[in-house]
Amino acid sequence: xxxxxxxxxxxxxxxxxxxxxxxxxxxxxxxxxxxxxxxxxxxxxxxxxxxxxxxxxxxxxxxxxxxxxxxxxxxxxxxxxxxxxxxxxxxxxxxxxxxxxxxxxxxxxxxxxxxxxxxxxxxxxxxxxxxxxxxxxxxxxxxxxxxxxxxxxxxxxxxxxxxxxxxxxxxxxxxxxxxxxxxxxxxxxxxxxxxxxxxxxxxxxxxxxxxxxxxxxxxxxxxxxxxxxxxxxxxxxxxxxxxxxxxxxxxxxxxxxxxxxxxxxxxxxxxxxx
Amino acid sequence: xxxxxxxxxxxxxxxxxxxxxxxxxxxxxxxxxxxxxxxxxxxxxxxxxxxxxxxxxxxxxxxxxxxxxxxxxxxxxxxxxxxxxxxxxxxxxxxxxxxxxxxxxxxxxxxxxxxxxxxxxxxxxxxxxxxxxxxxxxxxxxxxxxxxxxxxxxxxxxxxxxxxxxxxxxxxxxxxxxxxxxxxxxxxxxxxxxxxxxxxxxxxxxxxxxxxxxxxxxxxxxxxxxxxxxxxxxxxxxxxxxxxxxxxxxxxxxxxxxxxxxxxxxxxxxxxxxxxxxxxxxxxxxxxxxxxxxxxxxxxxxxxxxxxxxxxxxxxxxxxxxxxxxxxxxxxxxxxxxxxxxxxxxxxxxxxxxxx
Ligand SMILES: Nc1ncnc2c1ncn2[C@@H]1O[C@H](COP(=O)(O)OP(=O)(O)OP(=O)(O)O)[C@@H](O)[C@H]1O
Ligand SMILES: [Mg+2]
Numbered sequence: 001x002x003x004x005x006x007x008x009x010x011x012x013x014x015x016x017x018x019x020x021x022x023x024x025x026x027x028x029x030x031x032x033x034x035x036x037x038x039x040x041x042x043x044x045x046x047x048x049x050x051x052x053x054x055x056x057x058x059x060x061x062x063x064x065x066x067x068x069x070x071x072x073x074x075x076x077x078x079x080x081x082x083x084x085x086x087x088x089x090x091x092x093x094x095x096x097x098x099x100x101x102x103x104x105x106x107x108x109x110x111x112x113x114x115x116x117x118x119x120x121x122x123x124x125x126x127x128x129x130x131x132x133x134x135x136x137x138x139x140x141x142x143x144x145x146x147x148x149x150x151x152x153x154x155x156x157x158x159x160x161x162x163x164x165x166x167x168x169x170x171x172x173x174x175x176x177x178x179x180x181x182x183x184x185x186x187x188x189x190x191x192x193x194x195x196x197x198x199x200x201x202x203x204x205x206x207x208x209x210x211x212x213x214x215x216x217x218x219x220x221x222x223x224x225x226x227x228x229x230x231x232x233x234x235x236x237x238x239x240x241x242x243x244x245x246x247x248x249x250x251x252x253x254x255x256x257x258x259x260x261x262x263x264x265x266x267x268x269x270x271x272x273x274x
Numbered sequence: 275x276x277x278x279x280x281x282x283x284x285x286x287x288x289x290x291x292x293x294x295x296x297x298x299x300x301x302x303x304x305x306x307x308x309x310x311x312x313x314x315x316x317x318x319x320x321x322x323x324x325x326x327x328x329x330x331x332x333x334x335x336x337x338x339x340x341x342x343x344x345x346x347x348x349x350x351x352x353x354x355x356x357x358x359x360x361x362x363x364x365x366x367x368x369x370x371x372x373x374x375x376x377x378x379x380x381x382x383x384x385x386x387x388x389x390x391x392x393x394x395x396x397x398x399x400x401x402x403x404x405x406x407x408x409x410x411x412x413x414x415x416x417x418x419x420x421x422x423x424x425x426x427x428x429x430x431x432x433x434x435x436x437x438x439x440x441x442x443x444x445x446x447x448x449x450x451x452x453x454x455x456x457x458x459x460x461x462x463x464x465x466x467x468x469x470x471x472x473x474x475x476x477x478x479x480x481x482x483x484x485x486x487x488x489x490x491x492x493x494x495x496x497x498x499x500x501x502x503x504x505x506x507x508x509x510x511x512x513x514x515x516x517x518x519x520x521x522x523x524x525x526x527x528x529x530x531x532x533x534x535x536x537x538x539x540x541x542x543x544x545x546x547x548x549x550x551x552x553x554x555x556x557x558x559x560x561x562x563x564x565x566x567x568x569x570x571x572x573x574x575x576x577x578x579x580x581x582x583x584x585x586x587x588x589x590x591x592x593x594x595x596x597x598x599x600x601x602x603x604x605x606x607x608x609x610x611x612x613x614x615x616x617x618x619x620x621x622x623x624x625x626x627x628x629x630x
Contacts, residue, residue, distance in 0.1 A: 170326050171359040173346040176376030176424070185372070189363045 030250070034243035041239055056240035057248075066245065069227040074252065075138045076213075076223060077206040080145035084202045085195060087146075088153025089161075093183060095154065096161035107158065114151040122215050129216060136218040144212050149202040156201070160194030161187060196263040203256050207249075224249050275338060277302045277460045278323060278428065282332035285318050292318050294484045295332065300477075305454050305461045309471040310481035311507070316464040317432055319481070323462060324430050325349050336428065347376065352421035353430040356437070358413045360405035366392075366416050367401040373420045391423045394453070411442045418450075422457070431463040435470065447473060468508055472496070480504050502626040505551050505619055511583060511594045515551045517623065520544060529589025530568040532613070538620055541629050548629065549621040554583070556617035557595035560610040567610040574605045584609065 033041060035052035060066050095107050125144060126135070134140040164187050172182040188195070213223045228245035231238040276299040285293040293315040300306050308316040321327040322334060325346035334342050341349055352373075361369050370388045379387070392398045395415045405413055414434060421429060434450075435443045451474055454461055465471055471478050472492045480487040480495065480503075488500045499505035499513075506512045518527040520542045525532045527550055534542065542548060560567050570586035570593060577583075577599065584595040586609060595611065603609065620629040 165357075165359070167355050167357060167359040168361060170324075170346075171353070171355060171361075171420075172372070173326070174324060174351065174353045175373040175420070176347045177372075178345075178347060181376075186361055 027250075030243050030246050033239060034247050036240065038240050056244035060241055060244045060248070063241075064227060064230070066224070066227060066248070069222050069224045070248065070252070072138060072217075072221055073207060073223040073225070073249075076141045076145065076221075077203050079138060079142040080149055080206040081199055081202040083142060083146045084149035084153045085198055088150045088198065089157045089188065089191070089195065091150070092154045092157035093161055093187065096158050107154070110151050110154050112151075113147055118148070118211060122212065125212070126215060135216060136220045138221050140216050141206075141209075141213060141221065141223070144216070145202075145206040145209060149205060152201055152205075153198040156198045157191060157194050160191035164190045193264050196260040200257055200260050204253060207253055207256075275302075276300055276335075277304070277337065278462065279335040280319075280323075280332065281335070283319070283322060283329055283334055284331035285315070285322060285327060286330040291330075292484050293322070296481075296486050298479060298486065298489065300460060300462060303458045303460055305463065305474055305476045306479060307471040307475035307477070308462065308464045308479050308481055309468060309508075310466065310487075312466060314481040315484040316466070316481055320353075320430055320432055320462060320464050323428075324351055324353050349428075350426055351428040351430055352424055352426040353432070354417045354421050354434045356433045358405070358417040358437075360413060360416055360420070362405050365402050365404055366397060366408070366419075369405070369416060370420050370423050373424050377424065387423050387425075391419050394456075395419045395422070410438055411446065414438060414446060418453070422453075425457075427460060429459055429461045431461065433465055434463075435465075435467070443470075450474060468510065472508075480507065482507075498628070498630065499551075499619065500628045502549055502551065502621045505621070509553055511554050511596065513551045513553050513619070514593045515549055515621075516588075516591060516593075518548050518550045520546045520548060525550060527589070528591055529570065532615075532618070535615065535618065535620075538629060542620075547623045549623055549626070551619035551621065552613050552617055554594040554596040556614040557597070558612045558614060559595070559597050560612065567612055570609050570611065572603060572605050572607055572609050575603055 032048075034056050035054070036047070036050060037053045037055070040047045040050055091110070095103055095110075125140075129135045129140045134143075168186055168190070169182050172186045177185070208225060209223075210225050210229075213226045214229075217223065217226065224245065228242055228249065231241040231245065278298075278300040280296050280298040282295040282297060283293065284291060284295050296319060298306075308319060310316055318327060322329050323336075325341065325344060329342045333340055336349055336351070361372060364372060367388060370391065371384060374384050374387060388401075389398070392401060395418060397412065397415050397419060400408060400412055400416070405416065408416065414437075417434070431450075435446050438446060447470055454474075463470075463474060475492055477489060478492055478495050479489050482503050488495060488504045490498075495504060495508055499508065502515060506515060516527040516530075518525040518532075520526075520534065521544065523534055523539075525534055525548065532550070568588070570588040573585045573587050573592070575582060575584055580599060581596050582599050582603070584597060584603065586593045586595055595609070597603075621627060622629055
């Protein structure tokens, strides 16, 4: 006889606690360090009880135009996400619906874009954007991030589109709707969870990206990730500032994921397509 | 002028021809049923009419316009799918409004049509629900409602009742029949259920392996089947068929023999093999032996309420008879009977075509 044993429950919770500790420790360090006065930052053993200070946050926004960098990050991340979702899902729809024997090759070709080691193409991109006058602009980053985000979106969305029954589109066609209307009002809403997943991946990738942002932007289009690292100079590493910046950077990502999560759940509970 | 005309319409998938040169005319307001066993090309034919499949060969006309290359949305047809294909992310009302959207009606007109249709189908209470919150029968009604709001000239149905239980199926069958009488629209209806076909159709099209076997009213199909296939496919229990040999003015079959009917004496030659068919209900039982009666052994008896179905062994063949219930019959005993000679069917052995 199987009882809902308290032993089992205990182990489930134990595992959860271990996982949480592993994931939350860095967050704790970020948060606590960002409000620790500098003198006790590296005290051993670490100080768990101290009177918090907002100095690092104040400095973050006063010593640097950090708000501008955050805005840059937002423009780049949202821009690339929007661009990738638009074109990625259109491409995915075509891949999912057009029956042709070479369609798989096209799909793999798109995926292969993603397999490039990014560092290998930094210099060519630099030269191209310099020639095009796009250095230090958000557009440059949007383009580059989209080359990585579109393949991902295409593959994710193709899976979701494959799941949408053809008969719904056929019904819509017989209801008098054209291809675009069917895509927009029937297929895409039913693949909304896929859009949410894609959006999360695209946004997080673009938001966190560092190397391209470092190489291709200067004072104008610098993103928050790069800006934070500017507190790391050869003279001194201002850990308090870096941690405060890291925490600020975390927030938009969390908000974005939570927003998308609502869609995810909504999509999953749409229920039986019978 | 026929509302829908199929002229030598064929469908090929790669090298395989699924539908071969179908010819069919459907009049305005007519209820036509495509009937046939699984895989015979009913759905394919229907989908060609809907515009969901390309026509590989031949000519398809709606009204007097050739629609081979016309998109589904411009054909003025509505379809009820086997799996209903309701939009799961829309409520019942939105499902119906979605079908009206391309007509660009004013919102009052739209509401009026949706409300009228939902009232006819008795789904007014369900308007705010999503398809996932409906029972099978309710989904069926909504699917019909969505097709009806547009008041199309042609309705296409692909086995609309096959997902329902027997009782609901009967009820919806009556409903569809009632709606057709009321709307007087042209209907092309696919089913493999012969009861649906018999009760609903003005005209039945029997299909087999991508060919049309026979077109006719339910009565014609039942009374004068043009081939062995139609004869055995339509009718439940199905027609008994025996091989017979023509010899000296009689037809000799396994276990019984018959005189050649006069209308057949010119068509058949001596020593010709033919197929004899008669329906279980055309077997007339006799209580005792007699020279004019045929004799069979009762293998087992199935009581079906008003009727009794006898499974007989006639010669070396099985044979089914349907007789009134109270007969005092016992399995294992002999059964004497006659066959209603007006109800005999004769077919050619090789082609299977009727000899009448
Ligand atoms: N997309 C396709 N590709 C290849 N062959 C197909 C395709 N669709 C249908 N067929 C073939 O065409 C023939 C007719 O199919 P169809 O779906 O019209 O049969 P049906 O009469 O509707 O049968 P059922 O009663 O089982 O629905 C079948 O032999 C089927 O295998
Ligand atoms: Mg079918």
